[in-house]
Amino acid sequence: MSKALTQNTVDEDEDEAAGGGLTALPAGTRNYITPGGHARLVAELEHLIRVDRPQVVAVVQWAASNGDRSENADYQYGKRRLREIDRRIRFLGKRLDLAEIVDPRRHAGCEQVFFGATVAICDEQGRENTYQIVGVDETESARGRISWVSPLARALLKSRVGDTVRFRSPAGWREVEVLVVDYSVGET
Structure with a gap:
């Protein structure tokens, strides 16, 4: 198996885990959601993109400018947090793409x-x-x-x-x- 296939499988598993405790959709079902639930997911996605991610990027840039990254806790934590945010953004994007709003x-x-x-x-x-x-x-x-x-x-x-x-x-x-x-x- 190629490394690319292995990596894609891991990313999909991580994306599901990034769901924050959300239930996986049963195979072959639609992702029904109420208008209020849809609005909450959109608001979370917007907040991650416009507020959380830029703040973490700024901290990582500042920490990287301090020199040695191997023992820089701010840099390492920031990079880890950035990966978590990016996984959550991908997960929410996928869920919203599949969402079928039912009023x-x-x-x-x-x-x-x-x-x-x-x-x-x-x-x-x-x-x-x-x-x-x-x-x-x-x-x-x-x-x-x-x-x-x-x-x-x-x-x-x-x-x-x-x-x-x-x-x-x-x-x-x-x-x-x-x-x-x-x-x-x-x-x-």
Whole structure:
């Protein structure tokens, strides 16, 4: 195998790792994303390009002008940080190129669950939770945003208010009832 092929494989793996904990897209699926999620990724990319990268480049240039680079921590750290920023920029660029923006508001008033819906559910123990079904690049479990490819979201998709859906969780099979489907909840 040529060195070029080996290097490309490593770069792709590093780009995926640069995702900052983002889930890899399942093979053959689209990268659905809400307008708010798309805006956040674009803002992060712009910030990296216009603010973070120029600051780090300035530090690296200053550190390089100080002489011996082999023992210059500012230079070595700066170069490492610059590689991380460049990997993240490449990753975000690829994800945004593949992004298909889906505005959940087009389903306003609908009682069926589609991408972007905020769904209130009740589990077997009577506990109620609310989740918004979003793209893989915008999941935040602490804020109730779950990926549309997660087992719960897959089970909820196309269900209606009053339906009971069954899905396989890490703890085994579970059932939840759909209580409310809302498309008016804005993203913050």
